[in-house]
Amino acid sequence: MKKIAVLTSGGDAPGMNPAIRSVVRTAIYYNMEVVGVKHGYKGLIEKDFFPMHRGSVADIVQRGGTILLSARCEEFKTKEGRKKAYANMKEEGIDALVVIGGDGSLKGVQKINAESDIKAVGIPGTIDNDLSCTDYTIGVDTAMNTILDAINKIRDTATSHERTFVIECMGRDSGYLALMTGLAGGAEYILVPEIDFTPQQVCDKITQGFKRGKLHSLILIAEGVKAPFADLSEYNGSPGMAMGDLIREKTGMETRVTVLGHLQRGGSPTATDRIVASRMGAKAIDLLLEGKRDKMVTYKDNSIGCCAVADAIEKTETINMDIYKLANILSM
Ligand code: ADP
Numbered sequence: 001m002k003k004i005a006v007l008t009s010g011g012d013a014p015g016m017n018p019a020i021r022s023v024v025r026t027a028i029y030y031n032m033e034v035v036g037v038k039h040g041y042k043g044l045i046e047k048d049f050f051p052m053h054r055g056s057v058a059d060i061v062q063r064g065g066t067i068l069l070s071a072r073c074e075e076f077k078t079k080e081g082r083k084k085a086y087a088n089m090k091e092e093g094i095d096a097l098v099v100i101g102g103d104g105s106l107k108g109v110q111k112i113n114a115e116s117d118i119k120a121v122g123i124p125g126t127i128d129n130d131l132s133c134t135d136y137t138i139g140v141d142t143a144m145n146t147i148l149d150a151i152n153k154i155r156d157t158a159t160s161h162e163r164t165f166v167i168e169c170m171g172r173d174s175g176y177l178a179l180m181t182g183l184a185g186g187a188e189y190i191l192v193p194e195i196d197f198t199p200q201q202v203c204d205k206i207t208q209g210f211k212r213g214k215l216h217s218l219i220l221i222a223e224g225v226k227a228p229f230a231d232l233s234e235y236n237g238s239p240g241m242a243m244g245d246l247i248r249e250k251t252g253m254e255t256r257v258t259v260l261g262h263l264q265r266g267g268s269p270t271a272t273d274r275i276v277a278s279r280m281g282a283k284a285i286d287l288l289l290e291g292k293r294d295k296m297v298t299y300k301d302n303s304i305g306c307c308a309v310a311d312a313i314e315k316t317e318t319i320n321m322d323i324y325k326l327a328n329i330l331s332m
């Protein structure tokens with residue numbers, strides 16, 4: 001293994017920079033050459049390559065986002081697009097590739113391993129924490145802390161006005177972010193795509209809470225919630241907005257909605273994100289040195305390991321019902 005490339009792909013996540021830093025410096029430590037690829041898979045197709053040295057990753061451990069820039073690239077989903085990418089990598093003398101990204105990006109890793117002799121491995125980088133075989137994906141801790149900060153602030157104003165607030169958070173199809181921050185933030189109700197609910201149940205709990213003397217009601221809803229709303233198009237796809245309307249209609253209570261949006265993806269990575277990213281970056285290089293391919297780095301029970309990419313993107317893990325029940329009990 002002489003020359004490796006590294007790229008970030010899909011939605012950016014805080015902690016991608018410390019992961020890049022770790023990949024680059026570990027590879028150089030083992031006498032490899034490192035090529036940085038800009039704009040994710042698009043950069044492979046357009047040969048947007050540049051040599052990386054120890055200094056290329058100086059002063060980035062604390063920065064959110066990704067210095068390599070990220071993108072979503074439809075062309076890489078086509079055989080023709082990928083052929084261009086393989087030819088560019090061959091021309092550059094690249095033997096292996098480290099991809100930092102979410103489940104879509106990992107599908108790209110699978111394709112590279114199946115269709116070329118370039119050894120590709122993945123590092124889970126997404127705020128959604130929606131991959132199997134790993135307890136943790138880089139960025140989720142920072143995103144949870146950002147959401148918690150928002151919940152705390154909304155709680156102040158909700159209490160002062162004795163209002164109900166619906167707070168919509170990201171997560172794509174996963175309710176992980178909503179569940180964990182709902183527990184940590186003391187939300188009255190947590191609405192996730194994995195668990196059925198009726199708007200009436202939510203309204204009843206809000207009403208009972210106010211009757212018992214609660215001064216506010218915070219409803220955390222994941223952006224992936226679809227049922228029980230018939231049509232979200234009039235709400236610009238936002239289940240939070242739809243829920244807010246339903247609560248107003250059914251209870252007559254003063255209700256406000258906050259869609260947290262992309263602020264959840266930014267910010268300086270937390271200590272946990274930096275530590276896990278640093279460990280994962282080094283592990284990706286270890287895997288390549290061992291001659292492995294088509295693996296994703298994992299973090300389970302405080303240990304860094306790996307799994308087949310196919311297992312990581314298979315949707316086997318679902319919401320933790322014990323945590324959901326606990327959040328419910330604690331918010332009564
Ligand atoms: P994430 O990696 O955060 O889940 P996406 O799902 O948008 O983000 O995927 C990022 C990129 O990975 C896509 O824009 C595309 O370039 C690549 N990708 C996704 N799915 C595939 C696939 N089936 N085959 C090849 N490349 C893919």
Ligand code: F6P
Nearest residue numbers: 011102126127128170171172265
């Ligand atoms: O996958 C990360 C994520 O932030 C999801 O939580 C969200 O659904 C999506 O990306 C948003 O993507 P975009 O930045 O393209 O709007």
